[in-house]
Amino acid sequence: MAEAAEVLGALVKLQKIDTFIHNLNVEKEAISKQILLKNAEFENAKLGFDEKKKATDDLKKQKAGIELEIKQKDVDIKAKEANSHMVKTNDQFKLMQLEVERDKQVKRKLEDDEIIIMEKEEVGIKVMKEAEKDYKEKEILIKNQIKALETEISLKDSAIAGEAANRAAAIEGVKKIDKVIIDRYEKILKNRNGLAVAELIKNEKGSVSCGGCKLTVRAQAMIEVRKKDKIYSCDNCARIWVVTETEQE
Ligand SMILES: [Zn+2]
Secondary structure: OHHHHHHHHHHHHHHHHHHHHHHHHHHHHHHHHHHHHHHHHHHHHHHHHHHHHHHHHHHHHHHHHHHHHHHHHHHHHHHHHHHHHHOOOHHHHHHHHHHHHHHHHHHHHHHHHHHHHHHHHHHHHHHHHHHHHHHHHHHHHHHHHHHHHHHHHHHHHHHHHHOHHHHHHHHHHHHHHOOOHHHHHHHHHHHOOOOOEEEEEEOOOOOEEEOOOOOEEOOHHHHHHHHOOOOOEOOOOOOEEEOOHHHOO
16 A cells, blocks of 8 residues: 555655654753752852861861950950959958959960960861862852853754744654544654654574564564555554665575
């Protein structure tokens, strides 16, 4: 039947365009994933810097707190010393001296703590500045890489858009011969990962499989599909079967 052969020919043409579009979409998805990874890489570097900055900020706060305590101790000591003339007994004087000495001890301990924090802060700032340099370098690099990837995507979008007219013409080509099969084709295309027309494939051992779902089918199918007397399709994946001329023995 000439009609089936014509329909198959028109469907193969349409599938070629759709495979081209499908591959572009697959490539686009892969690029989008790369963009996500690049963004995550940058976020990670930024996070590394943020953590280090927070650590040095915390040390700065600790240092400011200690400095405040030291100042308060100074005020306390001065107040006690200023009040020494009001002390009447020897015992009271001794007690006052003891308190001042205790304050001075606390102050010395605070000053020692401050030195330790300042040393930590110095190291922290160094580490933070390295992290900052790292993430700022990455920021420039990664943003450029992302821009390049986005350009690739828009080129693929243009290529896909460029196929619209070809696809419409190919659909018309099918409809001219068979008005019904186009809906079936579109449905399979949508449900079967962009492939509605599949080759039957014969391996060296002579066994025949569906090029769509890769399942082995009865060998007789090859002979039937070659006849092009009607539309044959895969029981497993529903794809419409074709055999290309080059595969004929
Ligand atoms: Zn199949």
